[in-house]
Amino acid sequence: MQQLIYFIQKYRYFLFFLFLELIAFQLIINNLSFHKSKFINSASSITGDFYSKTNSIRDYFQLDTENKELLNENLILRNKLEKLSLSIDTSPITKIFEKTDLRQRYSYIQGRIEKNQFRNNYNFLTINLGKKDSLVPEMGVINSKGILGITENVLQRYSRVRSILNKNSKINAKLKNSNYFGTLTWDGLDYNSTQLLDIPRQAKLKVGDTIITGGMSSIFPEGIPIGSIDNIVNEASIKRIINIKLFNDMSNLKNIYVVKDFDKQQLVNLEKTSNE
Amino acid sequence: MNKIRVFLWIIVILFLQILVLNNINFSQHINPYLYISFIFLFPLTKNRFIFLTAAFFYGLILDFFSDTGGIHAASLLFVAFFRLYFIKLFFRKNNIDYLLFNLHSEAFGQVFNYVVTITIIHHFMLFSLDNFSFNNINIVLLNTLYSSIFTLVLYFLGSYILRKKQLH
Incomplete structure (x- = not known):
């Protein structure tokens, strides 16, 4: 003793x-690990408020570029709307719209990034939306140019988003011109490029092909742009890696949308049913 | 008086690190980690519990702001624990000299060795914990080298300017 x-x-x-x-x-x-990171993260109200205050000063210097980006997005949406109204006007009405045809599946919540991170191997973003905006974990976060990440820790006023620039991130993605799908991952090296794995070998790939979200999960709607094929490593082997150049500049982000899926609970329940 | 000034400097450096230095991201990975000067500024005391606890929480605050789990806390605590051994090694001091020990009054060569060793150990620990695997070890080493140079230049410039001010 x-x-x-x-x-x-x-x-x-x-x-x-x-x-x-x-x-x-x-x-x-x-x-x-995904669901355990409760204690230390920047979504707490102390750090969230701190970043929010400092950001509001910084925002003044970026108003010009932000405005231009929003105008650009408006332009694209307006053009799409114009095309759509034209097609509705000219197409002969052959069927009666059912109530289910008009049902909305996704809605978007607008927010702002309080803290951006792209330097580490496991990157997280902090956004100014939380439980008060009816956010839950595992919702997709996008902006006008493409996908950004998935919400992970949701607190009262802020939440933490796991960026696509995180080594643990796995997102379902597919080619725009065919239905072959694979997994989008990141190797931690360059913040402008991510890797697409598990694309079947018979899929014909060309440099410059567009990659979009796959819609196999209930997190992102199908067809949100991600990036274009930059180059292909190990072209003819099983270890084929497709490097994707992201449309987003991950080092310069401000306005975001969080995707709310109304059918999520149904899909989750459906996948839970036993196989027998 | 002196202790209050050290305390204020530590707070100033913490905010400098969070607001400015964490956002430099020179060629994506290279960042100065000036908060390591916590180790050099904190006075030597006989009771080391306070110093170790302070180092742990100082790193934890940084982790809190940069979403890194506990890598700053772990690496800062590591060099905080081994600080005394390096002081014994480079300056050849005994227990009696601790109270009067001041980095400014030591020879520059010895201070240089001491600061460089601690910085490189801290940065290597930081980047390998961030990497958290045995892959990409060359990137960890390169990051350690470049970021250490960045930190050391900032630290020596800062301490030179501040010391000059004190003399006049």
Whole structure:
């Protein structure tokens, strides 16, 4: 017993150091797994408010470019609307619209990025939407140019989004000109390019082909742009890696939309039913 | 008085790190981590519990703001624990000298060795914890090298300017 007390006396600093170091490692490991990262993240109201205050100063300097981007998006949407109204006007009415045809599946919630991160291997964004805006975990986050990430921790006023620039991120994606789908991942090297894996070998690929979201999951609607094929590594082998150049500049983000899927609960329940 | 000034500097450096230095991202990965000067500024005391706890929470605040789990806390705590051994190694000090120890009054060569060693160990630990695998070890080493140079230049420039001000 005396020996033990003597041991603790002698190594008390080292034991204290080990104790704190173990806590730190536990936090690191928790941070890497999807649903455990509750304690340390920037979505808390203290850090969220802090970033929100500093951002409101910074915003003034970016108003010009932000306005141009929003005008651009408006232009695209207006053109789409014009085309759509033209096609509705000219097409002969051959069927009566059912109530289910007009049902809306997705709605979008508008928000803003409070903290952007693209430097680390496991990147997270903080957005100014939370439980008060009826957000839940695992909702898609997009902007006018493409996808950004998936919500992970939702607190009262802020939430943390797992960026597509995160080594744990896996998103269903497909080619625009065919229905072959694969998994979008990131290798942690370049923030302008992500990797598309598991595309079947018979799929014909060309540099410059557009990649869009696949709609196999209930997180993103189908057809949201991601990027274009930059180059293909190991073209003719099983380890084929397709490098995607993102449409978004991930280092310069501001306005976002969160996708709300009204059918999500139904889809989840359907997938849960047993196979027998 | 002196202790209050050190405390204020530590707070200023924390905000500088969060608001400015974390956003530099020179060629994506290279960032100065000036908050390491916490280790050099914090006074030497006989009771090390306060220092270790302070280092842990200082790193944790940074983790809080940069969504990194606990990598800043773990690496800052690591160099905080081994600070005393490096002081013994580079400056050849005994327990009696701790109270009067001041980095400014030491020879520049010894201070340089001490600061460079601690910075490189801290940065290597930081980047390998961020990587969290044995792949891409060359990138970890390159990041350590470049970011260390960045941090060291900033630290020595800052301490030179501030020391000059004190003399006049």
